[in-house]
Amino acid sequence: MSTIKRNPSAAALATPAAPARHRRGHGRATLQDVAQQAGVTAITVSRYLRAPEVVAAETGQRIEDALLATGYVPNKQAGQLASGHSKMVAAIIPSIANSIFAETVQGLSDGLQEAGYELLLASTGYSREREQAQVRAVLGWFPSALVVTGRHHSDAALALLRAAQAAHTPVIEIWDQQPRDLSNGFAQVGFNHAEVGAAMAAHLLQRGHRRLAYVDSGVGEDFRAHERGKGFVAAARAAGADVRHLTAQPGDAFDAGRHALALLLDGHPDRPVTAIALANDNFACGALLEAQQRGLDIPAQIAIMGFGDFEIGRQLRPALTTIRPPRYEIGRRAAALLLAALQDGAPLTPQSLPWQLIPRAST
Amino acid sequence: MSTIKRNPSAAALATPAAPARHRRGHGRATLQDVAQQAGVTAITVSRYLRAPEVVAAETGQRIEDALLATGYVPNKQAGQLASGHSKMVAAIIPSIANSIFAETVQGLSDGLQEAGYELLLASTGYSREREQAQVRAVLGWFPSALVVTGRHHSDAALALLRAAQAAHTPVIEIWDQQPRDLSNGFAQVGFNHAEVGAAMAAHLLQRGHRRLAYVDSGVGEDFRAHERGKGFVAAARAAGADVRHLTAQPGDAFDAGRHALALLLDGHPDRPVTAIALANDNFACGALLEAQQRGLDIPAQIAIMGFGDFEIGRQLRPALTTIRPPRYEIGRRAAALLLAALQDGAPLTPQSLPWQLIPRAST
DNA sequence: TTGAAAGCGCTAACAG
């Protein structure tokens, strides 16, 4: 960080006599500065940065010195503007704090980082309206690719996504997987939630239960939880079982789970449910604790299962039966898919990732 | 999305007869396109976008129509390049998947989003080397501000951060809080981890324990956990207590916690520790479960406490004594601080945020 | 192997 020379008297350039109104507030070194210091022009430094071998070794050395002396950091905005290519991917998820998505983002971030891409992240709070705003916002940065969660978007958001895709910006929907005709035409990386719901029902039916219930998430636009519920109910009905569907109260998930179980048990004391599935493991653990407090035998009197494979479900006794979704893997695969498309022009093929039903002592 | 007119025969401009070599691969509408459609020049559209009231109502209407017809999305790269101002903040954290940081990021994201800022996120895997690379990478986007975790950075990273701050890019360190002379000169939003460690020791001492242990995180550069450990040991020693310090094995935190307890109990059967504090609640829950399996009475025979206030510790029985850090609040306050600095030029004042010791049944 | 010129899309400054 020594003598950093900067555009010395730009007047030297023989401009016709223009008002010479410069701006340039920041104090950062530019390619110009580096070039000047190295005794070459900007383009040579630019070339050296992208392909050192094209520049003469001796020149390269001087540039290297100048780079260090100036503490130059390339301006990616300018680079992208000039070249049309960025190295940044935008991702939009419902919630960052939710550990499910946090791991997915970690997977994305890890995959992208290895390839030198940056991650622009936005969250929607499970609101389609906010999603739309976020899509608009991140598109302004002209990311190399866009990752959104699920396939339910507002019309306006969908239009933006389609336009982006039409303009050769790959778009991926994560955490979902649908037959081609039901999808929006974007590649999906995830799994089918209705199938998961059906598998949950099947598991409980197989354990001999005939009076089931599904407790849905109280979050309005948590479409994936709703779909698991639909799949659950449909499968249970198809098997001729008695099935109820209710929505958890908003607020703390544990309390909501407790409350839901109480409702189910107290509501129809004559024909009590014997097995319940809940939107995620936090709800399920709440229900499990409530059942224990009521002195119920789990799973003999009431079987309980969740979704997500959260740590807590593994540790409670009885341990919670659950579905393990490929949380990290979804992010990792989405990154791999995008990079293949971006770097090698590979097609965006949908990726169906496996989930697992983990039977434990609670069912 | 109807008739989108685009730069028609740019030859109309009476240029001297230059080679006229255009580029412009993408198919997105530009300000030019909108302007043309609205029958004005680009600058007028630009003005309308930033301050509709300065443009004549009738003109504004035509621009509005053109905006919709073209599906225009402003190019923020170009905007930033021209104006020198972006609306993007970069944050660098050790791990996205770790729920502690996930909530902090959520807080940051929420705060920034409300003000129309985007979040560029990078993670380091608790490695200073990777942090340095990430600082470099995100600085290339010339963010309006930079958020980093903790105060331990590589020399090179520190130089970059200082240079950024010198160039009027606010830099904040989160999750730490030190006296001025020990800090790097960046505003900090967080709390002092040595104090937390001391408080943990004080709590156990107050419960009558004289043979203590601290189980540190096995993650090499988790400086904050190490500092809690130092604070713990120092406070215990100062009180004349017997204190051991060991480092958990890497890998699954629950297993590591179990293993650590086993080591402590089996290592010195003659003078067994009666109370242990662990780097976080996952470790602590592992230890708690191990103690239970050994038939130990908690807290009579062994008291256990953690850090972080994870859900699981609240739900296990006995419930886990822990420290509740201001996870979400750190992000939220960091965002507020940055926005105040960015928008109103407010000074970056360090923010010491309160944590709480939550005594529960495990101690 | 290096350079000159032009342009990416936008906004600041200065006119009118």
Added chain:
DNA sequence: CTGTTAGCGCTTTCAA
């Protein structure tokens, strides 16, 4: 209230 001009920092294209 609207337009002209220049320039942000970089890369592309063409030329030497």
